[in-house]
Amino acid sequence: MNDSQKEPASKFQLRNVKAWYGDNEVLHGVDADIPEHSVTAIIGPSGCGKSTLLRSLNRMHELVDGARVDGQVSMDGVDIYGPKVDPVLLRRQVGMVFQKPNPFPSMSVRENVLAGARLTGTYDPSRADAIVQRALTQAALWDEVKDRLEAPGVSLSGGQQQRLCIARSLAVEPTVLLMDEPCSALDPIATTRVENLVHTLKQDYTIVIVTHNMQQAARVSDRTAFMLSGDLIEFSDTIQLFKSPSDPRTEDYITGKFG
Amino acid sequence: MGSPLSSSLQAAEELPVSARGRAPATGLQLEGRPLRAERLIEFGLFGCAFATVLTTVGIVATLAMEALGFLREVPLSALLLDTAWTPLFVEKHFGIWPLVAGTLLTSAIALGFAVPLGLLAAIYLAEFAHWRTRRILKPALEVLAGIPSIVFGYFALVVLTPLLQEVVPGLAGFNALSPGIVIGLMVIPMIASLSEDAIRAVPGGLREAAFGLGASKLATIFRIVLPSASGGIAASAILALSRAVGETMVVAIAAGQQARLTLDPRVPIETMTAYIVQISMGDTPTGTIEYRTIFVVGAALFLMTLMMNVISHRLTRKRGAA
Numbered sequence: 001m002n003d004s005q006k007e008p009a010s011k012f013q014l015r016n017v018k019a020w021y022g023d024n025e026v027l028h029g030v031d032a033d034i035p036e037h038s039v040t041a042i043i044g045p046s047g048c049g050k051s052t053l054l055r056s057l058n059r060m061h062e063l064v065d066g067a068r069v070d071g072q073v074s075m076d077g078v079d080i081y082g083p084k085v086d087p088v089l090l091r092r093q094v095g096m097v098f099q100k101p102n103p104f105p106s107m108s109v110r111e112n113v114l115a116g117a118r119l120t121g122t123y124d125p126s127r128a129d130a131i132v133q134r135a136l137t138q139a140a141l142w143d144e145v146k147d148r149l150e151a152p153g154v155s156l157s158g159g160q161q162q163r164l165c166i167a168r169s170l171a172v173e174p175t176v177l178l179m180d181e182p183c184s185a186l187d188p189i190a191t192t193r194v195e196n197l198v199h200t201l202k203q204d205y206t207i208v209i210v211t212h213n214m215q216q217a218a219r220v221s222d223r224t225a226f227m228l229s230g231d232l233i234e235f236s237d238t239i240q241l242f243k244s245p246s247d248p249r250t251e252d253y254i255t256g257k258f259g
Numbered sequence: 260m261g262s263p264l265s266s267s268l269q270a271a272e273e274l275p276v277s278a279r280g281r282a283p284a285t286g287l288q289l290e291g292r293p294l295r296a297e298r299l300i301e302f303g304l305f306g307c308a309f310a311t312v313l314t315t316v317g318i319v320a321t322l323a324m325e326a327l328g329f330l331r332e333v334p335l336s337a338l339l340l341d342t343a344w345t346p347l348f349v350e351k352h353f354g355i356w357p358l359v360a361g362t363l364l365t366s367a368i369a370l371g372f373a374v375p376l377g378l379l380a381a382i383y384l385a386e387f388a389h390w391r392t393r394r395i396l397k398p399a400l401e402v403l404a405g406i407p408s409i410v411f412g413y414f415a416l417v418v419l420t421p422l423l424q425e426v427v428p429g430l431a432g433f434n435a436l437s438p439g440i441v442i443g444l445m446v447i448p449m450i451a452s453l454s455e456d457a458i459r460a461v462p463g464g465l466r467e468a469a470f471g472l473g474a475s476k477l478a479t480i481f482r483i484v485l486p487s488a489s490g491g492i493a494a495s496a497i498l499a500l501s502r503a504v505g506e507t508m509v510v511a512i513a514a515g516q517q518a519r520l521t522l523d524p525r526v527p528i529e530t531m532t533a534y535i536v537q538i539s540m541g542d543t544p545t546g547t548i549e550y551r552t553i554f555v556v557g558a559a560l561f562l563m564t565l566m567m568n569v570i571s572h573r574l575t576r577k578r579g580a581a
């Protein structure tokens with residue numbers, strides 16, 4: 001663990017990670033170190049396995065019938081697929097934001113933020129107000145919704161709903177935030193808001209974001225991973241990957257020759 | 260990001276225009292007549308649909324006319340304010356409440372039994388059962404639904420009642436408890452199947468969101484999935500209630516034929532349906548006031564079940580729209 005002092009510590013270490021849906025191998029052995037307190041973007045053409053890789057980091061992949069993961073993923077040096085690891089506890093550390101904003105329809109804005117505490121049995125009424133305000137502020141949503149906390153979560157605009165979902169994830173105090181194309185259902189202004197948010201959140205969190213949008217990857221991330229048909233082709237500093245990619249396939253992709 | 264979007268929008272706008280413009284140029288033949296056979300089939304199908312509507316209207320009209328005829332001789336107040344139902348006795352009373360009470364009692368027992376069990380079965384089928392298990396269990400449930408109700412009736416009378424008499428003190432040979440439980444058994448498949456559909460219809464994104472927050476499977480089911488499916492689950496329960504209210508054979512056989520205003524499940528009672536059977540099968544001459552009571556009871560029964568079906572329909576529709 002102590003092999004290098006200057007490199008930023010890695011949050012995740014992936015070694016030969018493979019993933020299947022049934023008999024279909026969709027990740028063919030991915031090796032990567034994801035640094036702590038930074039934004040890592042995953043780009044690549046549709047179906048190349050970006051979501052699958054992301055979902056292997058909080059063990060959501062295995063929730064699909066017949067899906068499994070092989071290889072080693074460690075977080076803070078702990079093998080998260082180890083026999084003693086409870087995936088439920090892991091997911092409290094590793095929050096996830098999905099492509100489509102999915103606030104719980106039966107809950108108000110406030111209840112949505114507190115849903116994690118309620119669902120995990122850690123709800124504490126005396127801290128509830130503080131949690132709601134902190135999470136919504138972190139998600140840059142507080143000013144917009146502070147007067148309508150009791151309104152249904154689904155009554156917000158799409159962009160607000162997505163930030164509500166981010167607040168909901170932050171409220172359980174994870175250390176990692178996984179985001180799977182969080183802006184693809186949003187308009188440009190809402191997208192900018194979420195991007196700015198990602199930028200500020202990286203001080204406290206490790207963020208991994210899947211995106212179809214290369215400009216977005218370039219804007220928000222410190223490091224970028226380029227994937228192609230289940231292989232990690234290139235993983236380097238974002239500026240370097242976009243300016244001088246070392247693999248010709250990366251170059252073809254970012255210059256729009258395919259994908 | 261902007262440019263591919265706008266160009267695809269343009270393409271979508273252009274398409275119908277160019278298609279319209281091109282049609283005459285290529286000499287496309289678009290005019291023609293539908294085949295005569297097709298029209299005949301359409302007419303036949305319409306006839307079938309119309310016949311069912313006509314039948315329904317006919318039944319409802321008969322029921323309404325006979326019930327109104329009855330109300331000309333016995334005022335509505337006698338029906339609603341009297342607490343005894345003795346149309347076959349010398350001293351006649353026409354208070355409908357004993358029959359309503361009997362019906363609601365057996366139905367409440369049925370639902371109290373069937374809703375928890377049906378819902379648990381639905382949760383198991385939708386969230387836990389391996390697809391292979393489900394493939395065996397679902398048809399098995401449907402077989403339960405297909406058993407003739409006369410069989411259930413005799414089961415209540417000759418198997419369940421004697422068993423219950425061992426544990427329930429003072430349980431009469433005819434009572435509301437045993438047929439109530441058996442009706443519950445009969446409606447479990449319906450509740451299980453409809454609730455399973457409602458649970459399955461909950462968007463997968465909500466489950467994922469809950470799991471992503473570190474919720475266990477049970478917490479996800481009970482705090483996220485079931486509340487989201489509550490409309491459909493309530494609809495299934497109300498539909499089951501309407502079925503229980505209308506159930507006839509089991510209560511006619513096992514509940515006794517004594518209209519009695521009581522909530523005691525241990526004594527003989529009579530439901531609305533059982534009363535109708537008693538009169539229709541008995542030797543009451545048609546046209547008499549005694550005979551006409553069955554239409555007023557039938558009309559009340561129809562109104563009750565109609566109301567429940569409408570509520571159930573509303574509940575599912577609201578879910579579907581949300």
Ligand SMILES: Nc1ncnc2c1ncn2[C@@H]1O[C@H](COP(=O)(O)OP(=O)(O)OP(=O)(O)O)[C@@H](O)[C@H]1O
Pocket residue numbers: 021024026044045046047048049050051052053064212
């Ligand atoms: N639920 C599933 N069942 C079976 N196969 C799946 C499932 N989800 C994804 N796959 C397959 O796994 C491969 C990788 O999918 P994945 O969702 O990781 O791609 P992606 O890079 O996220 O694509 P996109 O950019 O379209 O979201 C694809 O070939 C896809 O067809």
Ligand SMILES: [Mg+2]
Pocket residue numbers: 050051052180
């Ligand atoms: Mg994806």
